Amino acid sequence: MNLGQILLEFFQSTGIAAITWGQALMLLVSCILLYLAIAKGFEPLLLIPIAFGMLLANLPEAGLMAPPVVQIAPDPITGELVSTTIENGGLLYYLYQGVKLGIYPPLIFLGVGAMTDFGPLIANPKSILLGAAAQLGIFITFIGATLLGFTGPEAASIGIIGGADGPTALFLTSKLAPHLLGPIAVAAYSYMALVPIIQPPIMKALTTKAEREVVMGQLRPVSKKEKIIFPILVTLLVSLLLPSAAALVGMLMFGNLFRESLVVDRLSETAQNELVNIVTIFLGTTVGATANAETFLTVRTLSIIALGLIAFSIGTAGGVLFGKIMYKTSGGKVNPLIGSAGVSAVPMAARVSQKVGQEANPRNFLLMHAMGPNVAGVIGSAIAAGLLLNFFGG
Amino acid sequence: MGEYVSFGESIVITIFSMVVVFVGLIVLAMLISVLKAVGNKADKTENLSKIDDNVEKNIVKESKKDNVDDEALVAVIAAAVAASLGVNVPEVNIKSIKRVQQKNLVWSTTSRQEQIYGKL
Numbered sequence: 001m002n003l004g005q006i007l008l009e010f011f012q013s014t015g016i017a018a019i020t021w022g023q024a025l026m027l028l029v030s031c032i033l034l035y036l037a038i039a040k041g042f043e044p045l046l047l048i049p050i051a052f053g054m055l056l057a058n059l060p061e062a063g064l065m066a067p068p069v070v071q072i073a074p075d076p077i078t079g080e081l082v083s084t085t086i087e088n089g090g091l092l093y094y095l096y097q098g099v100k101l102g103i104y105p106p107l108i109f110l111g112v113g114a115m116t117d118f119g120p121l122i123a124n125p126k127s128i129l130l131g132a133a134a135q136l137g138i139f140i141t142f143i144g145a146t147l148l149g150f151t152g153p154e155a156a157s158i159g160i161i162g163g164a165d166g167p168t169a170l171f172l173t174s175k176l177a178p179h180l181l182g183p184i185a186v187a188a189y190s191y192m193a194l195v196p197i198i199q200p201p202i203m204k205a206l207t208t209k210a211e212r213e214v215v216m217g218q219l220r221p222v223s224k225k226e227k228i229i230f231p232i233l234v235t236l237l238v239s240l241l242l243p244s245a246a247a248l249v250g251m252l253m254f255g256n257l258f259r260e261s262l263v264v265d266r267l268s269e270t271a272q273n274e275l276v277n278i279v280t281i282f283l284g285t286t287v288g289a290t291a292n293a294e295t296f297l298t299v300r301t302l303s304i305i306a307l308g309l310i311a312f313s314i315g316t317a318g319g320v321l322f323g324k325i326m327y328k329t330s331g332g333k334v335n336p337l338i339g340s341a342g343v344s345a346v347p348m349a350a351r352v353s354q355k356v357g358q359e360a361n362p363r364n365f366l367l368m369h370a371m372g373p374n375v376a377g378v379i380g381s382a383i384a385a386g387l388l389l390n391f392f393g394g
Numbered sequence: 395m396g397e398y399v400s401f402g403e404s405i406v407i408t409i410f411s412m413v414v415v416f417v418g419l420i421v422l423a424m425l426i427s428v429l430k431a432v433g434n435k436a437d438k439t440e441n442l443s444k445i446d447d448n449v450e451k452n453i454v455k456e457s458k459k460d461n462v463d464d465e466a467l468v469a470v471i472a473a474a475v476a477a478s479l480g481v482n483v484p485e486v487n488i489k490s491i492k493r494v495q496q497k498n499l500v501w502s503t504t505s506r507q508e509q510i511y512g513k514l
Contacts, residue, residue: 230426238422391411
């Protein structure tokens, strides 16, 4: 074995020799996403793990996302079928099981529940309806996606981007169309980061200046008892109505009960911080890792990204238009701008309502009013996901 | 990779789903309104009695001797009481404000309390 041969063999074992065009392009895409996350601040907490997972999964020869290889052969002596593991599979493959089996998104919801104050929604129950109206985007996009030639389960997974709720979108997609997880995750989280850019033009186009200037009265204080009963009530109601939404809504409300009961601060703290951070790392990395060249570098990815934008926009419009109806029926007491917060994207969408409202009238403070539809949107998206799972999950 | 749905089917799914989302959340809104009635009734009486207790037992005092800016002082005390009880200021019924003799220094009381809480 001479030196030349050693060098040649070493070169052939490197990733450089094995890299395909697709992989090289995916590595480039992941670097662009990393740039957007770090330099432009696009949801960095999620986009960094997603982009780096994408990078890891597309490294040639590394096999981080490779499933285990098992051989089943008859035993030469006994003749029984025996399975032998030939290769163990990659690290990310095992972490990915938490996505595939629908474990991570409900755990994230546990943390989200522990972080969320449902007080504004309890104080103004009518604002829940705005959270329902903003789900229109999900279903209109679903119709659009079926027309573009996506199958029912695929179209449902694309539509749910309009719910503007990452865990819900991933939960539904992992059950209905796992091959689309990569593009859907990228679209959902990018649009959530772009909420402050996407929403204001739609909100301004659909409302008059007088409507935007409406100052809403102060919310009533909510008692501790109401806040404790609320999560139990929502879990019972939603899960009895729609058992397929129980995993998401149940965990969301479980986390909220940690928070509001005031007797398990340690659990509440853990759910809000350590747990949610750890699960986010696993979820983001492995969702990114599902994006390989064969599934990601297609025209379908572009249509998913376009449809996602439509879903977001229609959801925003649905909320604002319903807000206008409430403005009329309440005799001008409801500012329709809070409707756009119904798409979820907590708390970004509520901040956008506040900002646009304050531009119209500097004395306007819509933030707490918008938090009502905002958190209702989370429940509404979870119900919508449960419904789509009912239709296509079987 | 799953079945294709026709345009008609997708419309039906959309209408049905939107109706369910709305009905579900409307029922929730109604239940919350009921909750408000129940929760607040119990709470209001509770709050009022709490406030009376507090005012009588503890607190809060006005001294006639130095008539410096009493109204501001009363407003501050009322706001503090309301904040600590988690109610609105108009719900706090302050009957009288009387300065009580301080037996221990506030600082030493606080430090003792914090020591106790720290060990809980």
